[in-house]
Structure formats: C-alpha cells, structure tokens
Amino acid sequence: MTGRYSEHDHEHYERPRRRTRPRTKDRPTYDDAVDGVVVTVDRGRFTLLVDGHRVMAMKSRPLGRKGVVVGDRVRVVGDTSGDDGSLARIVEVVPRTTTLRRTADDDDPVERVIVSNADQLVVVTALADPEPRPRLIDRALVAAYDAGMAPLLCLTKADLADPETLLSTYRSLGVPWVVTQLKGEGAGDLTEVRERLRGRTSVLVGHSGVGKSTLVNALVPDAGREVGIVNSVTGRGRHTSTSAYLLELPGRDGWIIDTPGIRSFGLAHVQPENLIEAFPDLEEMTEDCPRGCTHGSEEPECGLDEAVASGEADPDRVESFRRLLAAREGASDW
Numbered sequence: 184m185t186g187r188y189s190e191h192d193h194e195h196y197e198r199p200r201r202r203t204r205p206r207t208k209d210r211p212t213y214d215d216a217v218d219g220v221v222v223t224v225d226r227g228r229f230t231l232l233v234d235g236h237r238v239m240a241m242k243s244r245p246l247g248r249k250g251v252v253v254g255d256r257v258r259v260v261g262d263t264s265g266d267d268g269s270l271a272r273i274v275e276v277v278p279r280t281t282t283l284r285r286t287a288d289d290d291d292p293v294e295r296v297i298v299s300n301a302d303q304l305v306v307v308t309a310l311a312d313p314e315p316r317p318r319l320i321d322r323a324l325v326a327a328y329d330a331g332m333a334p335l336l337c338l339t340k341a342d343l344a345d346p347e348t349l350l351s352t353y354r355s356l357g358v359p360w361v362v363t364q365l366k367g368e369g370a371g372d373l374t375e376v377r378e379r380l381r382g383r384t385s386v387l388v389g390h391s392g393v394g395k396s397t398l399v400n401a402l403v404p405d406a407g408r409e410v411g412i413v414n415s416v417t418g419r420g421r422h423t424s425t426s427a428y429l430l431e432l433p434g435r436d437g438w439i440i441d442t443p444g445i446r447s448f449g450l451a452h453v454q455p456e457n458l459i460e461a462f463p464d465l466e467e468m469t470e471d472c473p474r475g476c477t478h479g480s481e482e483p484e485c486g487l488d489e490a491v492a493s494g495e496a497d498p499d500r501v502e503s504f505r506r507l508l509a510a511r512e513g514a515s516d517w
C-alpha cells in the first residue's frame with residue numbers, strides 16, 4: 184500500500200554534489216550523520232529526537248527548498264548535543280512511507296505535506312457537543328485510505344450520546360472504532376485506545392472542541408511539558424498550537440502526532456482508481472469497468488452496479504464507498 188504513492192510523494196532530495204564540489208576537511212560528510220526524527224517544526228527550525236534527546240536543527244543546503252515535516256526520519260550532522268544554543272543540520276530525509284497533506288487555501292495554493300510516516304489516522308469525533316460532522320469524517324477516511332494509513336474512529340464524549348447512529352454509517356466500510364469518555368462519572372478508561380495505538384505511529388485529527396487535547400493529555404501526561412520543552416528550545420517562550428508535533432506514548436508504546444490548527448485535508452491529488460485499492464473486495468468487481476471509470480454512482484457501466492444487481496456486492500458497502508469518492512471533491516474545513 185505504502186509504495187503506491189512513492190512516485191508522487193517522495194520529494195527528491197538533492198544529494199551533495201561530491202564530484203563538482205570537492206569535500207573540504209571541515210565539511211561534514213554523510214558518513215558522520217546520525218539518525219533523527221522530526222518532532223515539530225517552527226518557522227524553519229526543527230526539533231528532532233536523536234538518541235532519545237532533543238536537538239534543534241535547520242535544513243542544510245543540499246535539501247534545497249524541499250520540505251521537512253513532522254514524522255520525517257532524517258540524517259543529521261553538526262552539533263547534535265542538544266545543548267542550549269546548539270544547532271544541527273539536516274542533510275537527508277529518508278523516503279517517506281506515508282504522507283498527509285493539508286488543504287490548499289488562499290494563502291497557499293499548494294497542498295503541502297504536513298505529516299509523514301504515520302501508519303494510522305485517528306479521526307477524533309465527539310458524539311455530541313459538537314455534533315459529529317460526517318462529511319469531515321469521510322474526508323479524513325479518504326485521506327487515510329489514499330495514503331495507505333489504517334483509519335480509526337475515536338468517538339469521544341461517550342457520556343453525552345450513544346455511538347450507534349454514527350457507527351451505522353461506517354459499519355459497512357469496516358472502519359475500526361473506539362469510544363472514550365474523559366469527563367463525568369466513570370470517566371478515564373483508555374485501555375482500548377492504548378491497545379489500538381500500541382506500536383504504531385498514529386496521527387490524530389479532529390475539529391475544534393471534540394476533546395482531542397483532553398485525549399492527548401490523558402494519553403501522554405507529560406504532553407504539556409513536552410510541548411513546553413519544544414518551545415522553550417525555540418526560545419519563543421510560548422506554545423503556538425498551530426503546528427503538528429510528535430509525542431511518544433508512555434512505556435515506549437508507540438507514537439502519536441497531534442495536529443492542532445490543521446483545518447482540513449488536501450484531497451485534490453486523490454485518484455479514484457487509487458481509493459478503490461483500499462477495498463480489494465470491491466476492486467475485484469471493477470475489473471470489467473470501462474476505461475477511466477471512476478466507479479462513482481454516475482458511471483453508466485460500472486462493475487459495482489452489476490455486482491450489486493447480481494447480489495455479489497453489499498449495496499451498503501458500495502454506497503458508502505461512493506460516498507467517500509464524492510467527499511473527495513470540494514474542500515471542507517474541520
């Protein structure tokens with residue numbers, strides 16, 4: 184799955200031109216580089232985790248204008264001590280396994296990659312207050328399927344409403360789900376969520392007020408301090424909660440990436456023929472589709488219609504798939 188996007192998603196990082204630019208003695212080489220992972224990005228400065236400690240770094244020239252995003256595995260040279268005022272240099276970005284893009288907007292017409300290498304996309308939705316917004320859930324699912332990330336619905340505020348109505352919309356797609364309750368009587372059991380996050384890198388998305396910060400703080404009791412550290416390192420003294428950041432779960436049980444301030448996903452790059460690859464049972468039924476068939480409901484001779492007519496396909500599943508296909512179009516904020 185993850186290989187599917189490698190062609191468009193791997194930005195090509197320019198290698199140092201060893202032949203045209205002779206190495207000087209004091210110029211670091213890749214041989215000296217150490218591995219790091221990008222924890223957060225703040226105005227051109229990157230906080231990395233290198234060997235379990237935090238290191239500030241900037242991009243080095245060989246990377247040119249190519250982006251470095253949260254979740255990137257990088258190679259770093261220079262001062263990787265993490266001491267106050269130290270600054271290392273990122274010389275290489277390891278090819279990404281997955282990417283998540285934010286939507287284009289008036290300020291920036293490009294759908295930029297904001298997070299890489301996550302293998303699970305957790306769509307955090309309140310069961311009430313605020314009401315669930317199925318179109319946003321659908322768009323997040325499209326982003327997950329397209330990127331080859333496993334989706335997970337995390338339904339918060341279980342004290343306020345029953346999950347059944349919402350779940351009925353997603354059952355035929357087979358989307359896994361967990362329910363959480365972090366306020367009110369009997370609140371606080373995160374066993375099931377932790378189980379789902381274990382050993383994975385999960386990116387959490389959700390619109391304002393759904394309880395995502397409450398959840399992150401419950402999962403990583405040090406989250407506030409961790410994020411505080413990130414920002415004390417940048418010297419800006421205050422957490423501007425508009426950038427994604429990576430946190431390790433207690434017990435080294437996996438990683439989560441919170442995405443405050445991310446308003447929507449860019450889905451313009453999603454090709455219908457790729458979305459169906461996330462549903463192999465349905466894909467099988469599209470083998471005889473006319474060339475260029477998007478498998479949407481408006482297609483005159485789509486194999487999915489035949490499969491429904493012959494009883495081979497579950498009509499709910501086909502309908503849900505087509506709903507996702509349609510959700511791809513047009514932008515929509517969280």
Ligand SMILES: Nc1nc2c(ncn2[C@@H]2O[C@H](COP(=O)(O)OP(=O)(O)OP(=O)(O)O)[C@@H](O)[C@H]2O)c(=O)[nH]1
Nearest residue numbers: 339340341363364365366391392393394395396397
């Ligand atoms: N009833 C109920 N309220 C909750 C629960 N979890 C969180 N809340 C409340 O929901 C409100 C929003 O929670 P936050 O964690 O700040 O939500 P958020 O998704 O991070 O929202 P932003 O900070 O705006 O991005 C707060 O008043 C929380 O106390 C829950 O399980 N049940």
Ligand SMILES: [Zn+2]
Nearest residue numbers: 472476478485
């Ligand atoms: Zn078709």
